Structure formats: structure tokens, C-alpha cells
Amino acid sequence: QPESIIGGKSFTAVAVNCAAKAGEWIKSKMGNFTQLDTKYSMHDLVTEVDKGAERMIRNLIATHFPTHSFLGEEGVEPGPEASAKALQDVSEAEYLWIVDPVDGTTNYVHGFPFYSVSIALAYRGQVIVGVVYDPSRDELFVAERGKGAYVHGRRMQVSKEAGLNKSLIATGFPAEQHVALPANMKGIQALAPKVRNLRVAGSAALHLAYVAAGRLSGFWEYNLSSWDIAAGSLLVEEAGGRLSDLSGRPYDIAVRNVSASNGLIHEELLEELQAAART
Numbered sequence: 645q646p647e648s649i650i651g652g653k654s655f656t657a658v659a660v661n662c663a664a665k666a667g668e669w670i671k672s673k674m675g676n677f678t679q680l681d682t683k684y685s686m687h688d689l690v691t692e693v694d695k696g697a698e699r700m701i702r703n704l705i706a707t708h709f710p711t712h713s714f715l716g717e718e719g720v721e722p723g724p725e726a727s728a729k730a731l732q733d734v735s736e737a738e739y740l741w742i743v744d745p746v747d748g749t750t751n752y753v754h755g756f757p758f759y760s761v762s763i764a765l766a767y768r769g770q771v772i773v774g775v776v777y778d779p780s781r782d783e784l785f786v787a788e789r790g791k792g793a794y795v796h797g798r799r800m801q802v803s804k805e806a807g808l809n810k811s812l813i814a815t816g817f818p819a820e821q822h823v824a825l826p827a828n829m830k831g832i833q834a835l836a837p838k839v840r841n842l843r844v845a846g847s848a849a850l851h852l853a854y855v856a857a858g859r860l861s862g863f864w865e866y867n868l869s870s871w872d873i874a875a876g877s878l879l880v881e882e883a884g885g886r887l888s889d890l891s892g893r894p895y896d897i898a899v900r901n902v903s904a905s906n907g908l909i910h911e912e913l914l915e916e917l918q919a920a921a922r923t
């Protein structure tokens with residue numbers, strides 16, 4: 645069993661503190677950052693705010709937990725191979741913090757207020773704390789394994805829609821569009837007539853938080869990285885939902901093609917996506 649308290653500071657308290665501090669700073673820089681660069685492709689953006697926020701979070705975690713390992717998006721070379729390898733490199737870690745300082749950088753750059761700070765702590769590869777913070781709405785989503793998931797201090801529960809026909813479902817456009825875009829477009833085409841409606845809002849972590857909060861009944865996306873999903877995964881699980889990869893295998897931190905739902909529509913969602921991918 646992992647210790648939940650070290651040096652008087654609980655893991656969750658530090659995660660929340662990091663998310664709140666970084667989130668406040670990120671929001672204050674919205675619209676007045678100065679450096680905008682592309683990384684792996686023209687779709688892959690980064691600003692000095694992404695890097696600064698990650699440094700802030702990393703330093704704060706290191707102060708409290710100097711022996712813990714850290715994996716953050718901006719500390720890793722761009723591209724899917726490098727992010728998979730970076731996760732491999734820390735696979736032996738006992739305590740591993742998995743951090744996306746700004747999830748939804750494209751939105752952030754365009755002033756579209758849907759982005760988040762995503763902070764997870766894994767113990768021997770299993771996520772035990774997940775925090776997603778939305779600075780635009782000052783919404784803090786927090787989960788501890790075995791203790792539930794909360795927003796604004798209120799317990800979250802996934803939605804109760806039992807069929808796709810009553811469901812609001814979100815997805816994301818794969819960043820490296822040549823890889824998974826055709827498969828995803830087939831999924832969108834197959835699902836659009838069967839669901840109440842679809843949304844593509846641009847932050848995987850926040851989409852997962854919304855599944856946990858019952859605001860979405862499901863979400864799927866191709867080609868994500870560990871830091872996009874880890875914190876949100878625990879929110880969904882602790883709110884009573886289900887997570888898997890698109891073939892139905894249970895979630896682990898290496899999963900890249902993810903599906904999350906209220907549980908009730910999970911099989912139906914996977915079947916539709918799998919059937920669409922075969923066409």
C-alpha cells in the first residue's frame with residue numbers, strides 16, 4: 645500500500661496546490677505570452693507558458709517529494725515514439741508524477757477557454773491521485789483511489805444514459821492527422837447519427853473530467869500520451885465510469901487510444917468504433 649502522507653503533506657494536497665498555482669499563472673498569461681513555436685508538426689504548438697508551468701509544477705513536487713520520479717510533456721522530445729519511450733524509461737519508478745501543464749494548448753493560443761492542468765501520481769504504475777484544473781471556470785476536479793472523485797468538493801457521478809441515442813459524446817482530432825484521422829473520421833461518421841450529439845472541445849483531460857462529472861456520457865480519442873489521460877482516468881473510475889483502450893482492454897498508463905464512458909454505453913460505443921474502423 646502506498647503511503648498517503650509524507651512529511652505532513654498529502655500527495656493530493658500537493659497535486660491540488662500545483663494545479664491551482666500553475667493554473668492561476670497560466671490564466672494570467674492568456675493572450676499575452678510571447679513565444680509560440682511548433683514542435684513535431686504544424687499542429688503541435690508550444691508556448692513559454694507550457695514550459696514555465698511545467699517547471700513550476702516540477703519544482704514544487706521536487707521540494708515536497710525529492711525521491712519521486714517525474715514525467716511531463718515539455719520534458720520529452722516531441723512525437724509519439726519519444727513519448728512512449730519516455731514512459732518506458734520511468735516504468736520502474738515507485739512514485740511517478742505524470743503531468744501535462746497545459747492540456748489544450750491550441751485552445752489556449754487561440755483564446756478558446758477550454759484547457760486544463762493535468763496532474764497524476766502513479767504508484768508502481770497505478771494512478772492513485774488525479775487532479776484536473778480548469779482555470780477558465782475555476783473548476784478543480786480531484787480523485788483519490790478508493791475515495792471518490794470530487795468537483796468543488798462535491799462527489800461526482802457519471803451520467804445515467806443507458807444508450808448512445810441519449811448520449812452526448814466527445815472526441816478529439818488526432819494531432820498527427822495522417823496517422824489516425826481516417827479511422828477517427830469513420831468513427832465520427834458512424835456515431836453522429838446514433839448519438840444525441842458530438843463535441844470536439846480540444847482538451848482530452850477536461851473531456852475525461854466531464855465524463856466523470858456526468859456532463860458527457862462518453863469520450864474517445866486516438867494517439868494520446870500518458871499525460872493527457874492519467875489524471876482524468878482516475879476521475880472517471882472513481883466517479884463510477886469505465887475506461888479502456890479502443891479494443892476494450894482495461895486502461896493502463898501506456899494506453900494511447902482511449903475510450904471512457906459512464907460504463908452503461910461502453911460496449912455500444914466500442915462496437916460502433918470497431919465496426920467503423922473495419923469499413
Ligand code: 2AM
Nearest residue numbers: 688746747748749816817819846847848
Ligand atoms: P496538448 O494540448 O497538451 O498538446 C486534443 O485533441 C488533445 O490532443 C489535447 O489533449 C492535446 O494536448 C493533444 N495533442 C495536441 N497535439 C498533440 C500532438 N502533437 N501529439 C499528441 N497529442 C497532441
Ligand code: CA
Nearest residue numbers: 688689717749
Ligand atoms: Ca502539446
Ligand code: CA
Nearest residue numbers: 744747748872
Ligand atoms: Ca495534452
Ligand code: CA
Nearest residue numbers: 717744746747
Ligand atoms: Ca500539453
